[in-house]
Amino acid sequence: MRILVTGKEGQVDTSLQVLGQKLGLEIIRIGLPEIDLSQPESLEPPVREARPDVIISSAAYTAVDKAETETELAQKINGDAPGVLARLAAELDIPILHLSTDYVFAGDKADAYTEADMPAPVSVYGKTKLSGETQIRAATDNHVILRTAWVYSPYGNNFVKTMLRLGETRDEVSVVADQHGCPTYALEIARALLAIAQQVVIDRDPTIRGTFHLTGQGETTWAEFATAIFKGAEKRGRKPVRVNPITTADYPTPAKRPANSRLNGDKLDDTFGLRLDPWPTSLDDCLDRLIGPKEEDPS
Numbered sequence: 001m002r003i004l005v006t007g008k009e010g011q012v013d014t015s016l017q018v019l020g021q022k023l024g025l026e027i028i029r030i031g032l033p034e035i036d037l038s039q040p041e042s043l044e045p046p047v048r049e050a051r052p053d054v055i056i057s058s059a060a061y062t063a064v065d066k067a068e069t070e071t072e073l074a075q076k077i078n079g080d081a082p083g084v085l086a087r088l089a090a091e092l093d094i095p096i097l098h099l100s101t102d103y104v105f106a107g108d109k110a111d112a113y114t115e116a117d118m119p120a121p122v123s124v125y126g127k128t129k130l131s132g133e134t135q136i137r138a139a140t141d142n143h144v145i146l147r148t149a150w151v152y153s154p155y156g157n158n159f160v161k162t163m164l165r166l167g168e169t170r171d172e173v174s175v176v177a178d179q180h181g182c183p184t185y186a187l188e189i190a191r192a193l194l195a196i197a198q199q200v201v202i203d204r205d206p207t208i209r210g211t212f213h214l215t216g217q218g219e220t221t222w223a224e225f226a227t228a229i230f231k232g233a234e235k236r237g238r239k240p241v242r243v244n245p246i247t248t249a250d251y252p253t254p255a256k257r258p259a260n261s262r263l264n265g266d267k268l269d270d271t272f273g274l275r276l277d278p279w280p281t282s283l284d285d286c287l288d289r290l291i292g293p294k295e296e297d298p299s
């Protein structure tokens, strides 16, 4: 099976490459400089040439705060490029898997969001990602849109790596404690994407198409997540770092973020029999890869 993936240095595309190689799958990654999603038509030649069995649309403009001022660029990359990719998938009569985000939701719901809930993004990033979803749905029914959240991994940039970097020079870090979500490990996303890709390539059943939520099991806040990262790092020989829990108002940012962006993953489990590992289990694996194994307990 030939799997075309957009993105070359990102968290999910690298995880797909790492896992795909292990499983003996042919992963073809396309990205800068040969294609530039801000010029979506640049996708056409490499996609046609690759003749893939399935497309995974992973690349995106993910700088949430910068998107507030680079609105047009974010719209081209997150909104229009997935639309072009989906039209190409339709023309080639192949399925497209696309990653979207928890930030399509406003964050004012008390419970975890389901696929039946109405998106109402509060940031430019969220709005442009929602536009990508809409353009994909308009282009082809042969799609699987997977909304994920709070992605971390040994690759690219993410919150875990930011905390570890800050912890090198500080004894205390202030982190917001009133935003709730589900940290998700990119290698687990890759595992799910490859399993779903294999199913949709051989099975045209419309019930395994549509929109699904895909996050690590469990929920937390950024402050609790940071605490777990520093505890895990300490078990691997790093110095202790205290987390000072603060409110969103104490940490002003250009982009507004949802207070609650927890996603309910039941539909994915019911449809594909897939549940990702709990986030603390995946965080352990990520820290093993970033720092090394836990030190022996002397007792």
Ligand SMILES: NC(=O)C1=CN([C@@H]2O[C@H](COP(=O)(O)OP(=O)(O)OC[C@H]3O[C@@H](n4cnc5c(N)ncnc54)[C@H](OP(=O)(O)O)[C@@H]3O)[C@@H](O)[C@H]2O)C=CC1
Pocket (backbone or CB within 6 Å): 006, 007, 008, 009, 010, 011, 012, 013, 031, 032, 035, 036, 037, 038, 057, 058, 059, 060, 061, 062, 077, 099, 100, 101, 102, 129, 147, 148, 149, 150, 151, 152, 156, 157
């Ligand atoms: N990160 C997160 O917390 C979350 C991510 N998602 C979604 O999951 C998907 C994967 O995210 P993740 O792997 O973390 O993203 P990353 O930011 O790690 O990677 C994004 C990839 O997109 C590429 N890219 C950006 N701009 C362009 C462009 N103009 N032309 C070609 N390629 C470009 C980047 O290339 P380069 O490195 O060269 O810039 C990089 O390979 C995205 O669709 C994202 O919206 C959803 C929820 C949470």
Ligand SMILES: Cc1cn([C@H]2C[C@H](O)[C@@H](COP(=O)(O)OP(=O)(O)O[C@H]3O[C@@H](C)C(=O)[C@@H](O)[C@H]3O)O2)c(=O)[nH]c1=O
Pocket (backbone or CB within 6 Å): 062, 063, 064, 065, 101, 102, 103, 148, 149, 150, 151, 158, 159, 162, 173, 174, 175, 176, 179, 222, 251, 253, 257
């Ligand atoms: C670095 C830092 C961040 N924060 C806050 C800011 C923010 O509210 C929260 C997370 O910060 P970040 O900027 O790392 O994360 P952010 O860019 O908001 O992450 C989002 O990325 C996009 C791509 C998504 O799709 C989302 O699911 C989500 O993962 O933590 C602190 O409170 N203290 C800190 O020292």
